[in-house]
Amino acid sequence: MANSALYEGWVMHRRVRPRYHRFKYRVFAMLLDLDELPGLDKRLSLFSWNRRGLLSFHDRDHGDGRDLKLWLDDLLARAGISADGTRQVLCYPRILGYVFNPLSVWFCRDAAGALKAVVYEVHNTYGERHAYVLPVEDETLVRHGCAKAFYVSPFLSRDCSYQFRIRPPGSDVAIAIHQDEAGLPVLNASFAGARRALSDGALLRMLFAYPLMTVKVVLAIHFEAVRLMLKGIRRHPHAPKALVAPAE
Numbered sequence: 001m002a003n004s005a006l007y008e009g010w011v012m013h014r015r016v017r018p019r020y021h022r023f024k025y026r027v028f029a030m031l032l033d034l035d036e037l038p039g040l041d042k043r044l045s046l047f048s049w050n051r052r053g054l055l056s057f058h059d060r061d062h063g064d065g066r067d068l069k070l071w072l073d074d075l076l077a078r079a080g081i082s083a084d085g086t087r088q089v090l091c092y093p094r095i096l097g098y099v100f101n102p103l104s105v106w107f108c109r110d111a112a113g114a115l116k117a118v119v120y121e122v123h124n125t126y127g128e129r130h131a132y133v134l135p136v137e138d139e140t141l142v143r144h145g146c147a148k149a150f151y152v153s154p155f156l157s158r159d160c161s162y163q164f165r166i167r168p169p170g171s172d173v174a175i176a177i178h179q180d181e182a183g184l185p186v187l188n189a190s191f192a193g194a195r196r197a198l199s200d201g202a203l204l205r206m207l208f209a210y211p212l213m214t215v216k217v218v219l220a221i222h223f224e225a226v227r228l229m230l231k232g233i234r235r236h237p238h239a240p241k242a243l244v245a246p247a248e
Helices: 034-043 068-078 200-209 213-230
Strands: 005-015 021-033 047-049 055-057 087-091 103-109 115-123 129-135 142-147 160-167 172-181 184-196
Touching (some): 068 115, 068 129
Antiparallel strands (some): 021 087, 115 129
């Protein structure tokens, strides 16, 4: 099960205008190879796939309702990207049946193991999802840029763009997102974590170190929203995904 692992580290957000706002939390994420899920489900007592468990991964928490490999195949084909090898996702697991993933990052490789695409699957608190599918030219340090095409935070407008920087999963992983609004820097967000072997012992340590982490993620989102409102940050109304034009 060499492709699947745990990553323990920090999530950081830093807003630079119109008011300074920063927070930082310790979290852990799972890197899961889709081909390894059946074996992980059998081997690990504390992890389950598409069924109840202390920690679990459910296909329906991602994609569009189809088999996840078919969903990814379709996304890649429409983007003109050939990546017929392993598919891994870096995300939070369900803990006691609950999860919210602000961002799930999919790493799509070819048969030789070269990283060919990254899919940034963004989730908002309205139950909507959007996937940004971008090719990889140099996997040493992945660099991507795209226009915002999906409502995420009520404190940021549609007039935004993203710059992604990724150090792909290895002994560690790092994901940084720099966001501009109306052409000016507004927000930096990042996750950096160190790799841990995926075992029942490691999962038990994560449960003790981060109890109810996925609930805390949502509570933190609302707590930070209150702090932003108290700082007078303007709110923008929700634009349903059906009304948002797809990314180029």
